[in-house]
Amino acid sequence: MAKLNIFVGTMYGGALDVAEQVKPLFEEVGYEVDIIEQPKLEDLAESEAELCLFCVSTTGSGDFPGNFVPFIRALHDQSPSLSSVRYGLIALGDSSYGETFCGSGRELDRLLEEHGATRLGERLEIDAMETFMADDAAVPWVEEWIDDQQLKVD
Numbered sequence: 001m002a003k004l005n006i007f008v009g010t011m012y013g014g015a016l017d018v019a020e021q022v023k024p025l026f027e028e029v030g031y032e033v034d035i036i037e038q039p040k041l042e043d044l045a046e047s048e049a050e051l052c053l054f055c056v057s058t059t060g061s062g063d064f065p066g067n068f069v070p071f072i073r074a075l076h077d078q079s080p081s082l083s084s085v086r087y088g089l090i091a092l093g094d095s096s097y098g099e100t101f102c103g104s105g106r107e108l109d110r111l112l113e114e115h116g117a118t119r120l121g122e123r124l125e126i127d128a129m130e131t132f133m134a135d136d137a138a139v140p141w142v143e144e145w146i147d148d149q150q151l152k153v154d
């Protein structure tokens with residue numbers, strides 16, 4: 001069965017909520033889905049999953065949530081080739097933070113690309129100033145992502 005790993009970076013649980021809400025959409029189209037709440041680099045670099053989705057919020061001044069910091073440190077330290085990785089990215093943020101809006105999602109996207117991974121489609125940025133429940137933006141985006149990128153496997 002095709003595998004999808006959803007990597008979560010969250011402070012207050014919003015990004016985890018998004019992961020939990022979109023998980024069934026992937027199951028319906030044939031994936032076995034794991035939500036990874038304490039991501040390690042091995043979960044990405046040594047995984048046989050066909051596809052990954054990152055759901056990552058921003059804290060501090062454009063910083064990664066604490067649970068995501070070990071992943072980013074390992075990516076900097078080990079700098080593996082991620083050329084077999086295909087991913088989607090949902091960034092949660094708040095535009096009232098100005099230029100650090102979705103800073104961690106944007107930085108993660110840059111790092112993944114720098115290491116050879118391929119993003120499928122555009123990054124989704126969810127602005128808490130505009131969208132009260134992040135799922136309201138994430139669920140339709142994932143439905144469209146699955147269609148546009150022809151990700152259905154069954």
Ligand SMILES: Cc1cc2nc3c(=O)[nH]c(=O)nc-3n(C[C@H](O)[C@H](O)[C@H](O)COP(=O)(O)O)c2cc1C
Pocket residue numbers: 009010011012013014015016056057058059060061062063065092093094095097100101102103128
């Ligand atoms: C202390 C704090 C700092 C934040 N800093 C930023 C920031 O720099 N940039 C941004 O876009 N959003 C920032 N946010 C907004 C969060 O990213 C946003 O509320 C997000 O939906 C939280 O998701 P989570 O529940 O998964 O942690 C901050 C929120 C808090 C509470």
